[in-house]
Amino acid sequence: MAGKTAFIGVGVMGETILAGLIRAGRPASDFIVGVRRPERGAELAEKYGVTVLANREAAAQADTVVLGTKPQDLAAVLQEIAPAMRAGQLLVSLAAGITTSFIETHVPGGVAVVRVMPNTPALLDQGMHALSAGSRCDEAHLVEAEALLGATGKVVRIAEKLQNAATAVSGSGPAYIFYVVEAMIDAGVMLGLPRPLATELAVQTLYGSATMLRDLGTHPTILREQVTSPGGTTAAALRYLEDHKVKAAFLSAMEACRDRAQELAAGS
Numbered sequence: 495m496a497g498k499t500a501f502i503g504v505g506v507m508g509e510t511i512l513a514g515l516i517r518a519g520r521p522a523s524d525f526i527v528g529v530r531r532p533e534r535g536a537e538l539a540e541k542y543g544v545t546v547l548a549n550r551e552a553a554a555q556a557d558t559v560v561l562g563t564k565p566q567d568l569a570a571v572l573q574e575i576a577p578a579m580r581a582g583q584l585l586v587s588l589a590a591g592i593t594t595s596f597i598e599t600h601v602p603g604g605v606a607v608v609r610v611m612p613n614t615p616a617l618l619d620q621g622m623h624a625l626s627a628g629s630r631c632d633e634a635h636l637v638e639a640e641a642l643l644g645a646t647g648k649v650v651r652i653a654e655k656l657q658n659a660a661t662a663v664s665g666s667g668p669a670y671i672f673y674v675v676e677a678m679i680d681a682g683v684m685l686g687l688p689r690p691l692a693t694e695l696a697v698q699t700l701y702g703s704a705t706m707l708r709d710l711g712t713h714p715t716i717l718r719e720q721v722t723s724p725g726g727t728t729a730a731a732l733r734y735l736e737d738h739k740v741k742a743a744f745l746s747a748m749e750a751c752r753d754r755a756q757e758l759a760a761g762s
């Protein structure tokens with residue numbers, strides 16, 4: 495990865511990716527941050543040793559600019575930094591919903607845009623990052639973006655028309671998993687387990703199951719069937735989940751997620 499990278503908007507996702515790059519051995523002097531609250535800038539400078547500049551100056555000094563603001567704040571930031579941007583720079587957006595064509599209309603012609611849907615397991619280098627090329631990207635830009643994201647997890651290239659679906663699966667996905675684990679812990683407590691024990695049982699079960707899914711390459715249906723004894727306990731529990739249409743709820747929830755990403759793109 496060459497040159498300096500500016501992170502403009504350094505909240506949960508921006509800091510996760512910045513921290514991962516520094517953890518991976520990139521020198522702090524490679525990074526500039528643009529923030530809107532001075533106290534946040536001081537915190538990031540203290541924690542990582544990065545340079546804090548006004549957004550426009552940060553964009554001017556960087557070869558790559560990572561936009562980590564909420565989608566609703568993106569247009570204002572683009573308007574602010576566009577006069578400082580120049581041909582040859584790479585702009586990487588983390589914003590849900592916002593298209594590369596929207597971003598391209600707000601920056602000078604020679605700026606290449608990559609859209610990424612990251613996720614928070616990147617905090618422990620277990621991220622799942624789906625990236626898409628804008629119309630001005632060449633292979634070198636994609637390789638550059640892959641290096642940027644690859645420090646904190648797995649990276650896949652996808653067609654941009656699939657970005658909102660990827661948001662529904664991997665971008666927002668960790669929240670559904672945490673929600674299910676919360677429910678399992680509460681149920682364990684209801685059944686009489688002390689909360690720390692219920693938490694340990696649920697978390698290790700999730701970790702073990704996720705490891706099986708990733709490392710065995712076996713379809714989840716087969717793995718589920720292996721747990722489900724005829725006339726046994728698991729079948730009794732799964733019947734309840736089926737009766738309550740939990741799978742259908744997931745389908746609708748993820749459709750709602752995709753639709754919300756489309757609304758964000760439309761500016762609402």
Ligand SMILES: NC(=O)C1=CN([C@@H]2O[C@H](COP(=O)(O)OP(=O)(O)OC[C@H]3O[C@@H](n4cnc5c(N)ncnc54)[C@H](OP(=O)(O)O)[C@@H]3O)[C@@H](O)[C@H]2O)C=CC1
Nearest residue numbers: 503504505506507529530562563564565567588589590612
């Ligand atoms: N969180 C997640 O799991 C994921 C998030 N994303 C995407 O990542 C982006 C960031 O989300 P997330 O990190 O959760 O959001 P956060 O609210 O945690 O971070 C956004 C940051 O942008 C800053 N900001 C807002 N306006 C400006 C500005 N004008 N100049 C400089 N900084 C500014 C905010 O500053 P302040 O601290 O002052 O509010 C905040 O620190 C979003 O577009 C989201 O769609 C994508 C996938 C997963």
Ligand SMILES: O=C(O)[C@@H]1CCC=N1
Nearest residue numbers: 589590661665666667
């Ligand atoms: O909830 C959100 O809008 C962001 C995008 C994907 C995950 N979090």
